[in-house]
Amino acid sequence: MEAGNKIRSSAHPNSLAPPVCGGASRGTLGRYLARRLVEIGVKDVFSVPGDFNLTLLDHLIAEPELNLIGCCNELNAGYAADGYARSKGVGACVVTFTVGGLSALNAIAGAYSENLPVICIVGGPNSNDYGTNRILHHTIGLPDFSQELRCFQTITCAQAVVNNLDDAHELIDTAISTALKESKPVYISISCNLPGIPHPTFAREPVPFLLAPKVSNQLGLEAAVEATADFLNKAVKPVLVGGPKLRVAKAQEAFVELADASGYPIAVMPSAKGLVPEHHPHFIGTYWGAVSTSFCGEIVESADAYVFVGPIFNDYSSVGYSLLFTKEKAVIVQPNRVTIGNGPSFGWVFMTDFLSALAKKLKRNSTAVENYRRIFIPPGMPLKRGNDEPLRVNVLFKHIQALYFLSIMEAIRLKLRFMMALTMLLRTGITVALLMPSTMVMANAGQPRCGQRKN
Structure with a gap:
């Protein structure tokens, strides 16, 4: 929530788009997209600001039913949208052109493999830059800046490049409906100069988005x-x-x-x-x-x-x-x-x-x-050890459990960050010592220990 509030107060000072206030956002692509996201069930949008998407973000912020959540980087935004889609049925992230889109690729590819409808929205080049043979910043330095689109074509079920307001309505609706029907991520690129420009196709409130249910033969x-x-x-x-x-x-x-x-x-x-x-x-x-x-x-x-x-x-x-x-x-x-x-x-x-x-x-x-x-035999409790008996593994874990639990309580009492204590414990490799009946375990299938060390 704090990240979202920070973005809310950081509108680009040099933006040439009309300010988004009151009815100024009526009849624009930005408002239309915001309403579409709300209609399909998206309440939180995960984003990383960049100069190609600032105007679009202004219009998303202006939608009262959307909460914009700022992320540390585009990969975080993509994975947050992935998790949101698992919980709510559909997720969305907004990143900037190429340098942001390419950073989100791994998360979107994961959403594709897991059959998750994630709407990946990218702030694209100015519509006047297409076909000019110009080299743009945030690209790989070639006049052809379609590399991002080509990368997303292999990991999304539909792609929409919106660089003209005349067909923006159709492109956006087609992409979103395809994501919902196929339960796969889609890519939507929106030229940075278009979100705030009024257009007749957006003059009315969008018709509520509804997909006909599938019926078996x-x-x-x-x-x-x-x-x-x-x-x-x-x-x-x-x-x-x-x-x-x-x-x-x-x-x-x-x-x-x-x-x-x-x-x-x-x-x-x-x-x-x-x-x-x-x-x-x-x-x-x-x-x-x-x-x-x-x-x-x-x-x-x-x-x-x-x-x-x-x-x-x-x-x-x-x-x-x-x-x-x-x-x-x-x-x-x-x-x-x-x-x-x-x-x-x-x-x-x-x-x-x-x-x-x-x-x-x-x-x-x-x-x-x-x-x-x-x-079925229920798991037994650790045995007690006599003074002259050899130490058993389950008895050892019982003592480690008690010792580490006391250490964590002491760390919390001293107002130390819990993650510092957790990282220390994970480095020992005895993660079982942390498990309590009420514990929620969050881990990766690969190398969770390495991931925790980085945090």
């Missing part, structure tokens, strides 16, 4: 549900496994509905953590092959039928393609397709429709849940 849906129900109702101990594409299909509630109706145990793939409620009475853990949660892998791989909902089987999630399940026993449910074993595949069947309809057709079967509860 009814015949295909009925056939897929019938075939799947017949397949699963013959099984003795079927299981459900949730994958990362549950978020893309917005099918988390339908997944839980199916779990409640069927009585099957539910597991989650590692890249889908957080999409399936772990407090559900049928939840058995993370299915990750040989490194699954204790007893979860045994239940999944011993099942005679498994329903994978929204899975991605890459080298990471499959532990080097070593998962011990057979395709013949699997039902694979993707956002718009259902495949049963090596047999039929049903297209244009959407995940939410399918899961909700299937929940009404399955016979309740809790055999696999009962098997899990029969073999």
Whole structure:
């Protein structure tokens, strides 16, 4: 919030655009874009100011329903928009031309791989600079300054270069609607001199943005549900496994509905953590092959039928393609397709429709849940050590836990920054000592320790 307030008070002193106050922003591209972001659910926009986007930022600031949050750099802004999209469904970031856009590439590429609709808005060159063969600052020093666009073409599902007000309305709407329909990031470049210029296409308030819901092929849906129900109702101990594409299909509630109706145990793939409620009475853990949660892998791989909902089987999630399940026993449910074993595949069947309809057709079967509860052994508390006994690892961790917890409390009492204490602890490599029942763990899949050392 403080960063946003700082940007709010730092309008460019030499800006040639008309001031944004009261009704001055009516009928402009800048106001139109601001309203569009609000309409699709964006309340916070993450930005890094630069001379190519200052006028646009002024118009975003003028929108009362938008909060502009300043970031340390463009990569931070991109990742913040990524996280916002995970939480709210869509995110947006605003950066400056080339030097800013190229800095955000890694975050936008990550959003593409994770199927997140992030609107990446870049303040572009003056519309009069296109085709002039001039060399611009913030570029790589060539008269052709399309390098940024070409980079974004490979990691976004749509690109819009707005350097003319006549078609700006169409380009912006097409890009935003494509992001929402495909659940992928898009790139929108807006010439720096255009946001504050009135134009007839923006004279009226924008019509509320609305996408028609996707509807399954009814015949295909009925056939897929019938075939799947017949397949699963013959099984003795079927299981459900949730994958990362549950978020893309917005099918988390339908997944839980199916779990409640069927009585099957539910597991989650590692890249889908957080999409399936772990407090559900049928939840058995993370299915990750040989490194699954204790007893979860045994239940999944011993099942005679498994329903994978929204899975991605890459080298990471499959532990080097070593998962011990057979395709013949699997039902694979993707956002718009259902495949049963090596047999039929049903297209244009959407995940939410399918899961909700299937929940009404399955016979309740809790055999696999009962098997899990029969073999499950809760983690024990660290043992006490006698004076003459050798020191065990779990006893050592118990003492480290108490020691480090007291150290953190002392640091907080002395009003030291908690991150300093956390960094010190992470350097020891014994991060388990920090874990309490109420602890929220935030880490990277790669090298979180190295990342923490940099902060």
